[in-house]
Amino acid sequence: MKVLVTGGAGYVGSHSVRALLASGSEVVVLDNLSAGHTAAVSRDATLVRGDLSDASLLDDLFEKQRFDAVMHFAAFIEVGESVVDPLKFYDNNVGNSVRLLAAMQRHSVKRFVFSSTCAVYGVPERMPITEDMPRRPASPYARAKLAVEWALADSAPAWGLGFVALRYFNAAGAAADGSIGEDHDPETHLIPNVLKVALGQREHVRIFGTDYETRDGTCVRDYVHVEDLASAHVRALDVVEPGETRWYNAGTGQGATVREVVDVSRSVTGHAIPLIEEGRRAGDVPVLCADSTKIKKELDWSPKYDKLHDIVASAWQWHQTHPNGFDNRRE
Numbered sequence: 001m002k003v004l005v006t007g008g009a010g011y012v013g014s015h016s017v018r019a020l021l022a023s024g025s026e027v028v029v030l031d032n033l034s035a036g037h038t039a040a041v042s043r044d045a046t047l048v049r050g051d052l053s054d055a056s057l058l059d060d061l062f063e064k065q066r067f068d069a070v071m072h073f074a075a076f077i078e079v080g081e082s083v084v085d086p087l088k089f090y091d092n093n094v095g096n097s098v099r100l101l102a103a104m105q106r107h108s109v110k111r112f113v114f115s116s117t118c119a120v121y122g123v124p125e126r127m128p129i130t131e132d133m134p135r136r137p138a139s140p141y142a143r144a145k146l147a148v149e150w151a152l153a154d155s156a157p158a159w160g161l162g163f164v165a166l167r168y169f170n171a172a173g174a175a176a177d178g179s180i181g182e183d184h185d186p187e188t189h190l191i192p193n194v195l196k197v198a199l200g201q202r203e204h205v206r207i208f209g210t211d212y213e214t215r216d217g218t219c220v221r222d223y224v225h226v227e228d229l230a231s232a233h234v235r236a237l238d239v240v241e242p243g244e245t246r247w248y249n250a251g252t253g254q255g256a257t258v259r260e261v262v263d264v265s266r267s268v269t270g271h272a273i274p275l276i277e278e279g280r281r282a283g284d285v286p287v288l289c290a291d292s293t294k295i296k297k298e299l300d301w302s303p304k305y306d307k308l309h310d311i312v313a314s315a316w317q318w319h320q321t322h323p324n325g326f327d328n329r330r331e
């Protein structure tokens with residue numbers, strides 16, 4: 001298969017590019033490098049530096065490359081920023097997704113895998129979360145993701161598009177060979193920020209909220225290894241057929257509290273990792289955990305990394321060997 005991967009220079013995209021190549025696909029990455037890194041893109045993939053808003057670039061790419069499928073990772077990802085500047089998110093995450101779909105329609109490309117998020121559920125009424133639970137997204141970021149799911153569902157019949165929307169839980173970890181990993185700026189995800197303390201780049205970890213009704217008072221999240229997410233994308237591409245629409249939660253089903261992440265990180269790194277306890281942060285949900293029965297059954301997918309220790313250890317390998325992230329950061 002020949003696959004266009006938007007945002008393939010980013011964190012989840014770059015790991016998925018490698019998984020696609022390993023499965024025998026030919027890969028073209030389209031990335032504007034606003035948050036991605038040239039060095040994250042496998043040399044076996046073609047990297048096109050460009051923006052999704054450029055309709056003539058998209059037409060040119062689709063015309064010349066004759067893609068069988070598109071994997072769409074490109075988006076802005078910071079929930080807090082989406083609250084401050086919602087239109088920036090609607091423009092890139094919704095508007096550019098619509099432009100991409102329109103180009104696919106013009107060129108009759110009928111297979112699509114979309115990076116959605118567990119944030120579409122908002123504050124779920126029960127745990128773990130199944131795909132049929134109500135979608136009540138609580139931020140512009142999450143609403144924009146849900147808007148794309150709607151655009152997909154509404155427009156797919158017009159040209160027989162088949163799509164899989166993967167609602168990721170918390171992506172974490174790094175490539176097993178230590179060559180690529182997470183490098184966001186600013187970094188808002190817990191595990192890299194905890195490991196930055198172990199590296200001496202931050203003084204302490206801030207815990208927001210210690211009085212939640214969880215086993216130790218801190219928030220619980222479902223950490224899914226980025227290589228497992230990548231393999232879920234490959235499985236999604238294997239099964240998606242034109243005209244067929246699917247939604248899956250992509251998580252391990254196992255939750256870890258913030259304190260557990262810190263404790264595991266202490267044991268992995270041998271560093272004391274000091275904590276500062278602060279009050280709850282507006283908008284944080286106490287527990288987010290996937291029921292991943294559907295994806296396991298229908299895509300025959302199961303995460304290889306089912307222990308938080310192994311996820312943190314793989315992230316630590318990356319951060320230790322790349323303390324400043326990718327070399328091309330200030331290119």
Ligand SMILES: NC(=O)c1ccc[n+]([C@@H]2O[C@H](COP(=O)([O-])OP(=O)(O)OC[C@H]3O[C@@H](n4cnc5c(N)ncnc54)[C@H](O)[C@@H]3O)[C@@H](O)[C@H]2O)c1
Nearest residue numbers: 007009010011012031032033034035036052074075115171
């Ligand atoms: N990381 C997570 O835990 C997580 C969880 C749920 C959903 N997601 C979704 O998964 C996707 C990938 O997340 P990530 O953590 O890898 O993010 P990332 O920021 O590392 O990667 C996104 C990539 O898209 C590129 N990009 C953004 N706008 C673009 C545009 N207009 N044209 C071309 N390229 C553009 C960026 O340069 C970057 O390389 C996003 O859609 C995100 O919303 C991520």
